[in-house]
Amino acid sequence: MQHPNYPCQTLVAATLEGEAPNKKTPYLSLSNFYFFYYASLGALLPYWTLYLESLEFTVLQISQLMAVFLATKIIAPSIWGWLADFTGQPVRVIRWGGALSVLFFGLVFIDRGFVSLFVMMASFSFFRNAILPQMEVITLSHLRHQLTRYSQIRLWGSVGFMLAVMALGLVIDLFSVTLLPAIILFLLVGLWLSTLLISEPASLNCREGQGGLLKLIMTPNILVFFIVGFLMQLSHGPYYTFFSIYMDELGYNKSLIGMLWNLGVLAEIGVFWVMHRLMSAFSARSILLVSLLLSVIRWGLIGFHAESLVLLLLAQVFHAASFASFHAVCIHFVYLAFPRQYEGQGQALYVSVSFGGGGALGAILAGVAWRDGGAQASFGSAAVVCALAFLIAFIWLRFPAHRAGEANDVG
The missing domain is CATH 1.20.1250.20 (MFS general substrate transporter like domains)
Incomplete structure (x- = not known):
């Protein structure tokens, strides 16, 4: 209580x-x-x-x-x-x-x-x-x-x-x-x-609110949403765990590595700044699907073309998609899918399942892939995971057209 x-x-x-x-x-x-x-x-x-x-x-x-x-x-x-x-x-x-x-x-x-x-x-x-x-x-x-x-x-x-x-x-x-x-x-x-x-x-x-949270979570559309969020954060495992080590192995100095991280943050800030306009022009589902596709490209560029600084810079700009726009529409989904009395618990579950569960498992699996196949295996696997998340979202995920408790239709 x-x-x-x-x-x-x-x-x-x-x-x-x-x-x-x-x-x-x-x-x-x-x-x-x-x-x-x-x-x-x-x-x-x-x-x-x-x-x-x-x-x-x-x-x-x-x-x-x-x-x-x-x-x-x-x-x-x-x-x-x-x-x-x-x-x-x-x-x-x-x-x-x-x-x-x-x-x-x-x-x-x-x-x-x-x-x-x-x-x-x-x-x-x-x-x-x-x-x-x-x-x-x-x-x-x-x-x-x-x-x-x-x-x-x-x-x-x-x-x-x-x-x-x-x-x-x-x-x-x-x-x-x-x-x-x-x-x-x-x-x-x-x-x-x-x-x-x-x-x-x-x-x-x-x-x-009284009861009903577990029943709400077990509805197919919300389960799909959590699976997609989990997979997206799982795919970040190689990036958050080995990106700096990988760049160091390629000969980039620490200052440049820091600048690469910061470029991703700047791209993130830019998207957050205009996110309200993007969501007015495009559906939240479309933004989520494009974010997943750009994330596939991002992990592929880092894993297979990191020697090219130009392509590496492009990959870091795509942080705007793999984190900022994806995260923003996920917050929007939780707001729509969970009634007012469960909104806080819905947001907590999103963080726990995606950033907690997906992030932790992603770090462990990234280590296994890195040990067995190096950067290409690790980031290549991340790209495959993102592609799987895209397919699941494309086939099954739908965003509610109205907030739960106010209307029942989805779109």
């Missing part, structure tokens, strides 16, 4: 129904959080595998360590969401999550053996991966009727990611990748400090 004082995940719908806006939005404190959260991700995602490689771990060990980082997304959001509901103090929960992230990441300085790092990655990521969904709810609660300002706040997350990627590429080139843990710890401390500046939002009363 939802705690009556917690701004639950149906917040957007509630605020649009007439809640009074906050007198003042804490723009700076909210932006600080997103900046440090994504800056720490910008340090982790492109360079952590290079650090693990410097410790002489095998590709399978690296893939397992990255998999556990992603696997905590399967359970952490739900557990921490329940804790925030139960206590009615989501900001305090977020602050504890930030503090424990710092504490457990600090274990990296005690022992760098595989088992120790596995425990560190599991515990650290359990707390770090759980706080963002709670923060999204708090941000929207503060914005209330100023929901259009969300992009102005979230933008600082992308800025933090890009600056971290660029700066660390230079630092690693000039000095050593061994500095990475200390830099990540510094950013995590910044993240924790930013949570201390966040104020508790005004309370909203939310009611939990």
